[in-house]
Amino acid sequence: MTRSVLALFLGLVLWVLVASAVSPVLRVAFEGYPVAERRMTFTPGMMIARLAFGALASVIAGAVTKAVAPSSASVSWLLGAILLVMFIPFHAQLWAKFPAWYHLVFLGVARTTGRTRCGARSKPFAHCAE
Numbered sequence: 001m002t003r004s005v006l007a008l009f010l011g012l013v014l015w016v017l018v019a020s021a022v023s024p025v026l027r028v029a030f031e032g033y034p035v036a037e038r039r040m041t042f043t044p045g046m047m048i049a050r051l052a053f054g055a056l057a058s059v060i061a062g063a064v065t066k067a068v069a070p071s072s073a074s075v076s077w078l079l080g081a082i083l084l085v086m087f088i089p090f091h092a093q094l095w096a097k098f099p100a101w102y103h104l105v106f107l108g109v110a111r112t113t114g115r116t117r118c119g120a121r122s123k124p125f126a127h128c129a130e
Contacts, residue, residue: 007069011061011079018057026050040097047102055109058083 026049027033036042042050061083062076069075084107091103 003069004072004075007065007067007072007075008079008082010068011065011076012082014064015057015061015079015083018060019054022050022053022057026053040094042098047098051102051105051109054106058109 023037026046027037029049030036030043030046033046036046058080061079065076065079087107091098091107095103
């Protein structure tokens, strides 16, 4: 039980840390990103980059969760459910500012956290570098 709670906590913390590290990278990578970020007027390229980094955060969180509690599949599922529940209100508020595909992809990735290929095996990091 303790490993499961620790795994869930670490997964959530790592998701937030990875996702938080994205904004500075995107501000440098895309001209006009800081203005787009304030106004929520992202270009398609910016939206795809944001989704890619969200997916990366989800894969890392799921893999770490599975590494800490390898015998508990429910912890990875719970991590995905918590992320999904956390982000539904934000995406509901921002629905008009983004195309529907953006919300559906983001929420779909959040839902599948922990069930990714990297988080699905008993040695989650062994094949992630392949």
